[in-house]
Amino acid sequence: MTISNPDTVLIIDFGSQVTQLIARRVREAGVYCEIAPFQSAEEAFKRLTPKAVILSGSPASTVDIGSPRAPQVIFDSGLPVLGICYGEQTMCAQLGGKVEGSDHREFGRAFLEIENDCPLFEGVWAKGTRHQVWMSHGDRVTAIPPGFRVVGTSTGAPFAAIADEERKYYGVQFHPEVVHTPDGAKLLSNFVHKIAGLSGDWTMAAYREQAIEAIRKQVGDGKVICALSGGVDSSVAALLTHEAVGDQLTCILVDHGLMRKNEASEVVAMFREHYNLPLILVDAADRFIGALEGESDPEKKRKTIGRLFIEVFEEEAKKLGGADFLVQGTLYPDVIESVSFTGGPSVTIKSHHNVGGLPERMNMSLVEPLRELFKDEVRVLGKELGLPGSFIGRHPFPGPGLAIRCPGGVTREKLEILRSADAIYLDEIRKAGLYDAIWQAFAVLLPVQTVGVMGDGRTYEFVCALRAVTSVDGMTADFYHYDMEFLGRAATRIINEVKGINRVVYDVTSKPPGTIEWE
Numbered sequence: 001m002t003i004s005n006p007d008t009v010l011i012i013d014f015g016s017q018v019t020q021l022i023a024r025r026v027r028e029a030g031v032y033c034e035i036a037p038f039q040s041a042e043e044a045f046k047r048l049t050p051k052a053v054i055l056s057g058s059p060a061s062t063v064d065i066g067s068p069r070a071p072q073v074i075f076d077s078g079l080p081v082l083g084i085c086y087g088e089q090t091m092c093a094q095l096g097g098k099v100e101g102s103d104h105r106e107f108g109r110a111f112l113e114i115e116n117d118c119p120l121f122e123g124v125w126a127k128g129t130r131h132q133v134w135m136s137h138g139d140r141v142t143a144i145p146p147g148f149r150v151v152g153t154s155t156g157a158p159f160a161a162i163a164d165e166e167r168k169y170y171g172v173q174f175h176p177e178v179v180h181t182p183d184g185a186k187l188l189s190n191f192v193h194k195i196a197g198l199s200g201d202w203t204m205a206a207y208r209e210q211a212i213e214a215i216r217k218q219v220g221d222g223k224v225i226c227a228l229s230g231g232v233d234s235s236v237a238a239l240l241t242h243e244a245v246g247d248q249l250t251c252i253l254v255d256h257g258l259m260r261k262n263e264a265s266e267v268v269a270m271f272r273e274h275y276n277l278p279l280i281l282v283d284a285a286d287r288f289i290g291a292l293e294g295e296s297d298p299e300k301k302r303k304t305i306g307r308l309f310i311e312v313f314e315e316e317a318k319k320l321g322g323a324d325f326l327v328q329g330t331l332y333p334d335v336i337e338s339v340s341f342t343g344g345p346s347v348t349i350k351s352h353h354n355v356g357g358l359p360e361r362m363n364m365s366l367v368e369p370l371r372e373l374f375k376d377e378v379r380v381l382g383k384e385l386g387l388p389g390s391f392i393g394r395h396p397f398p399g400p401g402l403a404i405r406c407p408g409g410v411t412r413e414k415l416e417i418l419r420s421a422d423a424i425y426l427d428e429i430r431k432a433g434l435y436d437a438i439w440q441a442f443a444v445l446l447p448v449q450t451v452g453v454m455g456d457g458r459t460y461e462f463v464c465a466l467r468a469v470t471s472v473d474g475m476t477a478d479f480y481h482y483d484m485e486f487l488g489r490a491a492t493r494i495i496n497e498v499k500g501i502n503r504v505v506y507d508v509t510s511k512p513p514g515t516i517e518w519e
């Protein structure tokens with residue numbers, strides 16, 4: 001699906017962990033952008049006809065044979081180009097400069113000396129001043145290509161910022177996209193507005209219109225089903241599609257037996273109350289749990305769930321007389337964590353069921369109108385569409401559901417124990433008025449039994465781990481700092497009320513190094 005936009009910035013991804021933040025900053029500056037992996041950058045360039053290009057960082061080294069490059073068409077196009085870190089390095093390597101490995105590596109906080117005024121710094125940094133930036137590199141540029149001049153230096157990088165104002169090419173060794181470069185967002189804004197001359201009038205309202213247009217174009221008069229979980233992503237995807245193609249759309253909610261307590265019926269009730277959309281509830285619990293029993297490898301569990309989801313969607317489509325398209329609420333973080341770019345080891349962390357977990361062959365084409373967005377952006381779009389607050393504010397819930405919160409094998413009995421503990425935990429969170437302060441909270445049932453004493457008798461039961469995180473976009477997260485009173489209260493209730501759990505622990509791992517879910 002392509003969102004056509006007159007003022008688009010193309011971000012070429014070489015596998016940096018923070019590429020998505022470049023996209024955020026550009027959109028925050030009111031300019032639409034899309035990220036394309038370097039392997040398909042040329043195709044994306046032709047498809048999007050962008051007005052400016054940004055080259056991301058990378059774990060690769062330009063010094064290595066076979067390391068990725070920006071397609072030549074970018075430099076032939078005459079468009080403004082900003083290279084960030086590896087992006088600067090490859091730009092220099094490609095245009096006649098030189099990059100070398102260095103023993104003065106810079107990771108984290110560094111200081112940039114402004115050697116010359118330049119449009120990138122306009123209104124932000126003046127010549128002769130010094131500013132904090134964030135670096136993460138080992139290689140460095142040792143000679144700049146003809147036409148460039150140096151505009152900023154740091155201890156480890158003599159060419160920490162370079163500019164060829166004639167051709168509108170800029171390169172920075174530091175990362176303007178991260179918050180640890182406090183003025184970084186302003187530099188990116190200068191690039192898209194002052195240098196590339198883009199208007200900055202892009203908003204979520206515009207996105208809504210463009211997405212609806214793009215769905216209409218993709219779907220034509222085909223029949224569409226939407227995988228609806230009741231989460232904010234799929235709800236927004238369903239509403240957009242409904243606005244686009246009306247009654248060509250049927251929504252399907254799969255109760256895979258891995259939902260939270262009463263969730264399936266609540267979602268159906270909530271949707272029927274607010275919307276006049278055909279919604280089918282499929283009971284597939286036996287099928288999912290049957291296939292998962294005895295499987296304890298997290299990736300295999302995820303792939304099994306992905307496969308079954310599609311099988312169910314295909315069967316339901318058949319019952320409806322066939323469907324050509326499947327709408328999913330896939331977001332950018334689902335994509336980035338599931339995809340591994342060869343050449344730039346942006347590695348597979350986990351296969352999100354709706355991306356890496358999908359079977360190779362599927363009868364329907366995917367419609368994923370939110371594939372470029374982050375959760376907080378989807379919430380803004382949801383508001384734009386008039387989605388009730390009760391949907392917008394819901395904590396995310398992963399498609400594979402409780403299965404990935406039961407590390408090891410899944411059984412009906414374990415799921416039941418976990419479901420009860422999770423419901424109590426969330427109830428306590430709501431009662432304490434903490435639901436909206438927390439980004440996501442849930443219980444995990446560990447495959448470990450411990451000894452306890454209850455009512456003077458010995459118990460030997462499971463351990464329940466509680467998780468709660470704060471986050472903006474799910475890409476990074478910190479554990480939520482509860483007061484101990486709260487944790488004690490929740491733990492006591494869980495142990496007293498749920499048979500099968502005799503111990504509760506709290507997970508204090510941030511992301512990274514952990515992930516939010518346990519599998």
Ligand SMILES: Nc1ncnc2c1ncn2[C@@H]1O[C@H](COP(=O)(O)OP(=O)(O)OP(=O)(O)O)[C@@H](O)[C@H]1O
Nearest residue numbers: 227228229231232233234254328329396397398399
């Ligand atoms: N039980 C389900 N039935 C039908 N589709 C589902 C189900 N669970 C997940 N999906 C599909 O998988 C997609 C990804 O799930 P994910 O949990 O990331 O998003 P969500 O449920 O829409 O939102 P949230 O992240 O807020 O829970 C959903 O957008 C939806 O299309």
Ligand SMILES: O=c1[nH]c(=O)c2[nH+]cn([C@@H]3O[C@H](COP(=O)(O)O)[C@@H](O)[C@H]3O)c2[nH]1
Nearest residue numbers: 351352353396397398399400474515516517
């Ligand atoms: O729909 C989904 N399908 C999946 O397979 C999946 N795995 C993780 N998540 C959710 O994504 C966010 C980040 O999770 P992690 O830090 O565990 O990767 C968190 O909000 C997770 O709940 C998933 N959502």
Ligand SMILES: NC(=O)CC[C@H](N)C(=O)O
Nearest residue numbers: 057058085086137138139
């Ligand atoms: N963050 C980056 O883009 C790093 C580029 C390259 N890998 C280096 O170490 O210099």
Ligand SMILES: [Mg+2]
Nearest residue numbers: 229231397398
């Ligand atoms: Mg969900």
